[in-house]
Amino acid sequence: MHVVFGTMGQRSYLLPDIRSQLVSYLSAIAKSRGTRLITLGGTENHVHLLLAIPARLSIESAVLPLKEASQTWLRQHFDNCKGFTWQKGFAAYSISRSQLESTMRFIQNHQQHHLHKSFREEYIEFLRYHHIPFREEKLFGN
Template identity: 35%
Template sequence: MANTYTKIHIHLIFAVQNRQSLIHKKWHSDLFKYISGIVTNHEHKVLQINGVIDHVHILIGLRPTQSLSKLVKYVKQDSSKWINQNGYVNGRFSWQKGYAAFSHSASQVPQVIRYIQNQEVHHKRKSFREEYLDFLDKYEVDFDERYIFKPVS
C-alpha cells in the first residue's frame, strides 16, 4: 500500500488442544522456525518466538495487509499439518481454538522479547493458566470463565 506506514507489534499466545504436553524439545526449534516461515510468507515479521510443552508465544510485526485472525488461522492450520506430516506426535495434533493477542509499543518490544525468550524459566514458577489470566487482567480484557483454559488434571 503506497504511503501507508505502520509499526504494529502483537504478542500472540495459543495453546495445544486440551493443553496436552506435546511440544517436545527434540523438535520445538524446528516448529518455531516453521511457524516463523508461515508468518514471513504472509509478509509479517517474527520478532521473537518461543514456548513450552503446551503453548507458544510469538511477537509479530504485523502488516495491515491481512487481519490478525486470518494470520493466526494460517499459522495454526499449517503448523498442525506440518507436525502431523512429520509424525511428531502419536495421534493427531491440533491447536486449541482461540488465542490471545496483545499490542505493544516499540518501547515495550525489548521487554516482551525477553519475556518470550525466558518461557522455560518463567513456567517453573507459574502455570500457563496463571500466566494467561495475568495477561487478561493486566490488559483489562473482559472474558468468560467458561472459555478460559482449564487446569490440566
C-alpha cells in the same frame, strides 16, 4: 504483535526439539504470507510469538494460517503429534516499540517463567490484572 495460543486440552506435545524446529517452520510460513516472526517461545503446551504484521493484514488473517499450517506440519513430522490440534482461538496483544525488547526477552525466557506458574494461572492472572471479564470454564474449553 504478541500472540499466544495453546495445544488442545493443554496437552504437552511441544517438546524442546519440536519447538526449535517449529521456529524455522513458522518463520518460513510467516514470511511467505507477508508477516515476520521476530521470536518464538513457550512450553510443551503453548507458544508465544512476536510477529510483525503489516497494516494491510488483519491479526486473524496473519495468525490463522500459521496455526493451520503448523498443525498439519506437526502431525506429519512428529510421531508424538499424530493427533495434534491447536486450541480454538488465540490471544493477541499490540506491542509498542518501547516494549519490543522487554517483550522479546519475556518470550525468549518463557520456559523459565513457567517453572513458577502454569499457563492457566498466568493467563487468568493477566485477565484479572487488566480487568478483562471472563468465564473460567470457557477459557480453556477448547
